Amino acid sequence: MVPPELEEGLPVEKIRDFPLEELLGMAIKAEVGARKFYESLAERIEIQALKDKIVWLAGEEGKHEALLRKMYESMFPGKEVIYPEEHIGPELQPVARELHGAEDILELIRWAIRAEDIAAKFYAEIENLVDTDDKKRLMRYLGDMEMGHYYTLKAEYELLLDWEMYSQMMHVGP
Amino acid sequence: MVPPELEEGLPVEKIRDFPLEELLGMAIKAEVGARKFYESLAERIEIQALKDKIVWLAGEEGKHEALLRKMYESMFPGKEVIYPEEHIGPELQPVARELHGAEDILELIRWAIRAEDIAAKFYAEIENLVDTDDKKRLMRYLGDMEMGHYYTLKAEYELLLDWEMYSQMMHVGP
Numbered sequence: 548m549v550p551p552e553l554e555e556g557l558p559v560e561k562i563r564d565f566p567l568e569e570l571l572g573m574a575i576k577a578e579v580g581a582r583k584f585y586e587s588l589a590e591r592i593e594i595q596a597l598k599d600k601i602v603w604l605a606g607e608e609g610k611h612e613a614l615l616r617k618m619y620e621s622m623f624p625g626k627e628v629i630y631p632e633e634h635i636g637p638e639l640q641p642v643a644r645e646l647h648g649a650e651d652i653l654e655l656i657r658w659a660i661r662a663e664d665i666a667a668k669f670y671a672e673i674e675n676l677v678d679t680d681d682k683k684r685l686m687r688y689l690g691d692m693e694m695g696h697y698y699t700l701k702a703e704y705e706l707l708l709d710w711e712m713y714s715q716m717m718h719v720g721p
Numbered sequence: 722m723v724p725p726e727l728e729e730g731l732p733v734e735k736i737r738d739f740p741l742e743e744l745l746g747m748a749i750k751a752e753v754g755a756r757k758f759y760e761s762l763a764e765r766i767e768i769q770a771l772k773d774k775i776v777w778l779a780g781e782e783g784k785h786e787a788l789l790r791k792m793y794e795s796m797f798p799g800k801e802v803i804y805p806e807e808h809i810g811p812e813l814q815p816v817a818r819e820l821h822g823a824e825d826i827l828e829l830i831r832w833a834i835r836a837e838d839i840a841a842k843f844y845a846e847i848e849n850l851v852d853t854d855d856k857k858r859l860m861r862y863l864g865d866m867e868m869g870h871y872y873t874l875k876a877e878y879e880l881l882l883d884w885e886m887y888s889q890m891m892h893v894g895p
Binding site: 581604643653680681684685687688689690691692694695696697698699701705708709712 | 769777853854855858859861862863864865866867868869870872873876877879880883884
């Protein structure tokens with residue numbers, strides 16, 4: 548079941564049907580959506596260690612948005628960003644409902660993992676479409692960062708599957 | 722060339738020659754070494770965005786150390802941790818020298834990337850050696866976390882290769 552925070556998006560293979568300008572708009576939109584999703588998720592999580600990690604993810608997506616806007620401005624100076632209706636992969640939207648226990652959190656994290664994985668593939672596709680080394684480099688940076696998020700979330704998910712162990716392990720001091 | 726902060730370690734395939742108790746000791750030693758390496762590296766880096774990321778990595782390794790000590794205590798109650806001489810993968814040691822520009826930083830990050838990759842493989846090997854689901858789960862958690870670090874460092878490395886772009890991009894606001 549697709550939870551209310553999500554909508555199924557465009558498949559990755561459709562990326563080449565869009566001009567680069569719109570793809571960058573999609574990427575910015577996705578980063579904004581991911582940030583808001585993580586911010587709202589963090590508000591609803593009580594376990595401090597997990598909350599901190601989700602807050603950190605929100606901050607990272609905020610930085611990516613800023614990088615993408617800078618790149619857009621350098622490529623299309625003075626032009627307003629175009630945000631296409633389409634979205635690549637599951638579109639993360641703010642979590643407005645109350646979360647009841649581990650199962651709810653697990654489901655949202657599962658979708659976030661999927662979104663991060665698709666985001667990484669999306670940036671790899673854009674890398675092929677941009678023409679200069681510095682833009683390709685930036686796309687690799689963003690793709691690798693999303694892969695980093697993917698594994699961070701996967702790790703948390705793995706431990707969350709054993710709730711008792713998670714709460715026990717996550718209360719250890721530094 | 723192997724920089725002074727490093728020593729080449731044991732190959733991964735030797736892991737099975739050691740009892741679990743010593744492998745956990747090696748893992749704890751590696752986490753402590755990685756934390757000290759990142760702390761000392763962060764002190765020597767002037768770019769705030771990169772410094773913050775390295776400080777964050779240091780904190781993560783500190784948490785992993787705590788998790789491993791907790792697991793060790795649960796498996797070998799009251800026993801002091803045995804630290805074998807051997808080290809899996811490149812052993813990261815504190816950076817005591819001054820770093821001169823990007824090249825020095827890049828070299829150390831290259832080794833850290835390698836160490837994170839090997840650490841992930843190391844935990845995957847230990848996963849096969851431990852007997853219960855919760856211990857296997859913890860090893861997957863640690864392995865995925867190190868993969869997360871691997872990609873985070875790879876992303877930074879990618880952008881650092883273009884120093885001008887890095888400094889330009891990393892001064893953007895949130």
